[in-house]
Amino acid sequence: MPDFSSLLHGPGTWALFFFCAMLIGMSKTGVQNIGTVTIPLFALLFGAKHSTGIVLPMLCMADLLAVIYYRKKFHRGLVIKPMPWALMGLVVALILGDRVPESSFKIMMGGCILLGVVTMVGMNRSENLDKIRASRWFAPLIGFVLGFSTMIGNAAGPILTVYLLAMRLPKFAFVATGAWFIMILNYLKIPLQIFVWDNVSWAGFLLSLTALPFILLGGFIGIKIVHLLPERQFKLLMIVLTVVSTLFLLI
Template sequence: MDSFIWMQSHADWMIFFIAALFIGMSKTGIQGVSLISIPLMAMVFGAKPSTGVILPILCFADLVAVLYYRRVAEWKYIIKLIPAALVGFGIALLADKIIPPEEFKRLMGGCLLIVFVFMLWSEWRGKESTMVTKWWYAPLFGILGGFTTMIGNAAGPVLAIYFLSLKLPKYSFVGTNAWFFLVINWLKLPLQAFVWDNISTTTLLLDLYAIPLVIIGAISGIVLIKKLPEKGFRYFTAAMTFISVIMLLI
């Protein structure tokens, strides 16, 4: 896949750099803002090819986030999610044989819409849910997270709802999120490269241009999360999820 053939204008490069900036910000603090990067990248590269372009950027951003939040993580939740997420990988690989590439964008949007409705419902109830203690709760989110991250790097809102439902404070949220995606995204690399053939030398060369913007975004995220209150953190995540769903479904 020659990624540079899509970069036909200054606008394409601008979208690419904005997406990289948002990814960096999201990984270190401003959760949900990277969701805007998914439809932006899909606009330039196409829904399925964009997953191969954006994944190495995510992997680099994960490393930056873990370097900063390396001591802040709730590993008991990560361990519950990882096995189910691998099952989600397998479901996504099967779906790839059935669903045409042009339908991936709507599939991604549909998954996010389901998650967003669940988020609104949870917030509307405004009280502790007994579901979080059920044996199937974490595996359900793990499977959906693995599926959505494989088909479109769109597992952010899935994990956001899971962590928010556990009432994790913002720093525990960000640290646990960073470690989870470090594991998941690096496990996805060989699947994207050798099974879907979405990553190539030219893809990686293109992604090198994104590194400075990822670093700038990561620093911005660290600064901004310190100023964002707990409630603001929750509301911002919900707003970013809604925007991303609309951009994918239209």
């Protein structure tokens, strides 16, 4: 059996790892974008590119939890429309990510998140939201950036939030639709990261399994928060957390 314990050193790193797992659970079941905070933390623990392979099984477990809980509330059409473009972005990121050094990979991760933040703030202030949403370029652009950013650094949260905010979905449909979209992409990424990037290992998978109780705990907390938190504060929290995590990653 692979020695997954060697991937982390000391109680402090284990505590940080489990804390991040809890945040992933929360992000999938309600507090979207809080999971973005974990991206620079995982990069600190494992390295930017290697961390995406360790985190991917955790994301897949959390995705499944969210999809099961919100299974009757998602909007199928909003998942299907940008999906072809997301797959295209995923392939482009797969090619680029296999050719760039670790330092450039980290910058690309931060750039994807920052683009999502800027777009999200701009959409919040736009008086022409309906016009933007109906435009021909919106779904293809959003889809491509979603696929690219989720492949580069599991960093699709801000872009996905932009898309779902533009659709003006009710709160639970917002969470459910996002969970389905990202789950499809994450499960498609598994063979790509195993056979192309070679950054998903048995040791990393076993390490992810140790985080399952904390993912479930975070999922429970996320469900409670999405029921309790008012819409306005919900949006503000997502934006603030995303900005902070982006700045941390780019330092």
